Amino acid sequence: MEAIQLTNIEKIYGRGLSETRALQGINFKANPGELISITGPSGSGKSTFLKIIGGILSPTNGQLLIDGQNYGDMSKRQQSLFRLDQLGFILQSYNLVPYLTVKEQFELVDRVKPTGNLPNAAFKQLCADLSLDQLMNQYPDQLSGGQQQRVAIARAMYPNPQIILADEPTAALDGQRAVQTMEIFKRIAHQQNKTVLLITHDSRLIKYVDRNYQIVDGQGKFVSKDDRQLV
Ligand SMILES: Nc1ncnc2c1ncn2[C@@H]1O[C@H](COP(=O)(O)OP(=O)(O)OP(=O)(O)O)[C@@H](O)[C@H]1O
Ligand SMILES: [Mg+2]
Known part of the structure; x- marks a missing residue:
């Protein structure tokens, strides 16, 4: 079964003169074990697409299935439990x-979701991979942009979700760290059979992904990794 399936998804922001058609007729499927990049020009609808899959935004039309379950049919409470459990x-x-x-x-994650989070050894490994050990007692405003981004990546992975959605997760990282982070995403997808979707503008990272989905003017399609439009 597909981990994620979107059928004819549309998103319209605003009304009347201020109406923006951010997504039109999006059809998309992703399987467990896949690392997929989302590319396309600024303003093309990438973040909107990811927020709809993450349940942060409701689509104007169309159907979203996560792990075969119809997200739109769930109550608000079921939706938030589902998000907590399945999505990073x-x-x-x-x-x-x-x-x-x-x-x-x-610790906040532990309080909100006391079970099913990464076991201690796996958490330690994740912190080591992302070089967070020295940062544990700092506040976010004491961290650089790249350090904050690495903490945000670890925090999204800590609840051990089945699906990871990342909006330009490597934008604030230098080249070497961006590559290391892609290795982590790839390992999680391939070894733990999770689905990872990530938006990127960085053409150097495309070689790490299994497939590339391109969104232009609110319309999306899978394109060959060599035939992408990165802006
Ligand atoms: N909350 C909102 N209200 C109204 N319009 C919005 C809102 N969020 C996004 N839009 C519009 O929807 C379109 C798609 O925006 P979106 O943020 O999805 O693009 P994007 O591909 O993520 O761009 P970027 O690469 O710059 O992050 C844009 O025209 C944007 O102006
Ligand atoms: Mg965006």
């Missing part, structure tokens, strides 16, 4: 809690 979201802004240290960001 790394947003374009890092969305760390400003008054909590790095360590406390993870």
Whole structure:
């Protein structure tokens, strides 16, 4: 069964003169075990697409199935439990809690979702992979953009979600760290059979993904990795 399936998804922001058709007739499928990049020009609808899959935005029309379940049919409470359990979201802004240290960001996850989070050894490994060990007692505003981004990546992975959605997760990282982060995403997808979708403008990272989905003017299609339009 597909991990994610979108059928004829449309998103219209605003009404009347201020109406923006951000997505039109999006059809998309992703399987467990796949690492997929989402590319396309600025304003083409990439973040809107990811937020709809993540349940942060409702589509204007169309159907969204996650793991075969119709997201639109769930109650608000079922939706938030489902999100907590199944989805890890790394947003374009890092969305760390400003008054909590790095360590406390993870403890907060434990409080909201006490079970099913990464076992200690796996968490330690993730922190080592992302070089977070020295940062545990810092507050977000004491971290560089790249450090905040690495914490946000670890925090999204800590609840061990089946699907990881990342909006330009490597934008604030230098080339070497961006590549290391792609290796982590790839390992998670291939070894743990998870689905990872990531928006990127960085053409150097495309070689790490299994498939590339391109969105232009709100319309999307899978394109060959060599035939992408990156802006
Ligand atoms: N909350 C909103 N209200 C109204 N219009 C919006 C809103 N969010 C996005 N849009 C519009 O929808 C379109 C798609 O925006 P979106 O953020 O999905 O693009 P994007 O591909 O992620 O761009 P970027 O690469 O710059 O992040 C744009 O025209 C944008 O102006
Ligand atoms: Mg965006």
